[in-house]
Amino acid sequence: MGxxxxxxxxxxxxxxxxxxxxxxxxxxxxxxxxxxxxxxVEQIRLTLGGLDVALFQRAWERMFARFSALRTCIVGTGRxxxxxxxxxxxxxxxxxxxxxxxxxxxxQRAWLDSFLADDAARGFSLDAPSxxxxxxxxxxxxxxxxxxxxxxxxxxxxxxSRVLSDLFATYHALRRGAEPQLPSVRPYRDYIVWLRRQxxxxxxxxxxxxFAGAPELLxxxxxxxxxxxxxxxxxxxxxxxxxxxxxxxxAE
Numbered sequence: 001m002g003x004x005x006x007x008x009x010x011x012x013x014x015x016x017x018x019x020x021x022x023x024x025x026x027x028x029x030x031x032x033x034x035x036x037x038x039x040x041v042e043q044i045r046l047t048l049g050g051l052d053v054a055l056f057q058r059a060w061e062r063m064f065a066r067f068s069a070l071r072t073c074i075v076g077t078g079r080x081x082x083x084x085x086x087x088x089x090x091x092x093x094x095x096x097x098x099x100x101x102x103x104x105x106x107x108q109r110a111w112l113d114s115f116l117a118d119d120a121a122r123g124f125s126l127d128a129p130s131x132x133x134x135x136x137x138x139x140x141x142x143x144x145x146x147x148x149x150x151x152x153x154x155x156x157x158x159x160x161s162r163v164l165s166d167l168f169a170t171y172h173a174l175r176r177g178a179e180p181q182l183p184s185v186r187p188y189r190d191y192i193v194w195l196r197r198q199x200x201x202x203x204x205x206x207x208x209x210x211f212a213g214a215p216e217l218l219x220x221x222x223x224x225x226x227x228x229x230x231x232x233x234x235x236x237x238x239x240x241x242x243x244x245x246x247x248x249x250x251a252e
Contacts, residue, residue, distance in 0.1 A: 097115070169182060
């Protein structure tokens, strides 16, 4: 299989263009098939105290410059060969909210639960970068909840952990008035190039042999095939909203 084609050099806003992986194509299919379900939308939630908001925002700007996945969108979703387009830069998708005026912790929790549900239901338009959203919510005089919402089609959990690690390294360096010392990163394009050079024949032969005699319809544990939220099937609905709470090391 050939290597991915480079992006159009004439478009100064485009850094790169390359195909989707088979896994990404599957995510794209389910996203388009179940609009409004929040399928493959992930939320990473941080509880922060003593935050320097301006420096935290600057650290995120550095992450968007550093990681091309945060500047990627999916185009040509109605075509046989859709592609992912990396923009040279995107406006930071930053939002600020304030629920500190609510009287009780229970009211704040209810407000946050409602916000998370509405945020997940917003989803993303796959052809509009960025497929991430940053929401900072003030909960008190010195406390915040931070929600990083992203579409799994451009970033998985392992990669998200790498982004957060580099984010806080950058934040702490900026607080010291220093430049962060971060390891180099490889673009996702490198994986796509490697993947398209593979001979899939042996892999197909192996799995056909391994599954020889298996039933055509294999039900997984918990797969009842019943409707879920927004008309999604039960298995899909379980992925409609994935939220992770992460401890945030703001103090050194």
